[in-house]
Amino acid sequence: MNIQKKIDVGLTIQQSAIKADQAHSLKLSGLSLELGGTPILRDISFALPVHGMNILIGPSGAGKSTLLRCLNLLHQSWQGDLHIMDKDVRTWPDGADALRRAVGLIAQKPSLFPCSIAQNVVFGLGRKARKQVSDEHIEQVLRQAALWGEVKDRLHDKALTLSVGQQQRLCIARALALAPKMLLLDEPTASLDPRSKQCIEASLLELAATMPVLCVTHDIEQAKRLGGQIIFMCDGHLIESGDSVDFFARPERIESREFLRWSVCDCS
């Protein structure tokens, strides 16, 4: 199946998944965060469905990446309520480390460990699980990340020899190896070539059919391609959220219209 077909199929699956299931995988209400006395996030509330693509969009400095770090508990000094799979994250069983395994976070720049491709895939697993992990599992997650075809003959090569686009897909595979309940991605295709961008978008759309995916981007065209639910942020505020088709066709707020027209927003 070529990449365009994969994107079309993924979009169809996720639209139907959103309509069919109105339960929430993540509920956030009144999240605020100050860092060094400066308010970064202000009273953010939204919910994510059980499956599907969700795009967190906004200009640079809107607080999108910081919000992702709050959801993954890399920032813990925020105020408000955050429930993932109906569990309060502050009382998550086995603590913050267990939550982070359940909520995969992929950073903007790929950060691999100086070991082989296969070892990177299983890096997040415990010692016992690393020893017992099957080749099939490694293959499965690499396929999910659309990387298997390119690395199947060199799984024991150094991961750092991969191209940046391949490294980013390896980071996705590494997060998937932990069988996360949701995936958070912070501008995963920033500074990648169009071909790598297309590969990652296709695999994200496939993943969004089985789990909630929250992807940060400031690229309006990419947000249109990925579709799903749009959450538009500016200057630490959540300005508008809703279905991507409606958002791009009929944005309700003046800030949204301004951003869609000029890719900037002045709401401070």
Place this chain on the structure above:
Amino acid sequence: MNERHAKTLTMMLALPALLLPAVCLLYILFKGIPALDWAMLFGSAQGASFGSVTALWPQITGSLLLMLGACVLAAPVAFGGALFYALAASHRQQKVLLGMMHLLVGIPPIVYGLCGLIVLVHLLHWGISLLTGMVILAVIILPMLLLNSVNAINRIAVGRTEAAHALGLSNGEIIRRVWLPAAWPALLTGLLLGMARALSETAPVLFTATVFSGVAWPDSVFSPVTSLQTHIFYLAQEGANAQAVDIAWASAVVLVLLVTVLSFSASALRKIRVH
């Protein structure tokens, strides 16, 4: 000024930095090597009541014991302090810790020696002993080791640590699986330089750990030792005694060789780190 003149000028300025240590080293080797022989290094130390006629192995042993003891005491504290700095300290605590370490690095070693003499030797009644010397040398090299450990951890890419956190690795796993594999050459380099520093200090061990002669091998950590550094110091005062001066030069060669081995090892490890 054209490029050629600039190059000549910088070379002229760099020349003393290259020549002075080289001349000193060559002079030490020139004076010391003829005085060195097997008997002087490893001969009998029995019956020696005066340092100038003993073999040097008790002094070498004393210096090495002091150096190793200081490193054993200081290294865990320095690495633990660096981990606290990187994992648990607030921004304010980090600033205080680094400020204190930079301050302690600048204090002259003789002041540490004086503190050791007053507090450990007299107030705590540890006496002039191997343990007192080890503790004081450990205190002297601690700031250097801690700052080196902090730098070694800071040099690890932030993204790699964050990726490990995002994968749900505990702090212990991050230290073991991410930091130590990346930082060990830098940590070991710092330790070797710390050893070289401990081996070079004279005044603190003079006050707290060493006697001139009469000790071949310490009975316990509460016994005094002899050391190469203080041996050279005592012998150099015997300027009229040609044999004493010869032994001083020979001792200097041994000390310089020991420090050089440590420094070259540190340099080799730095190359591993670069690769």
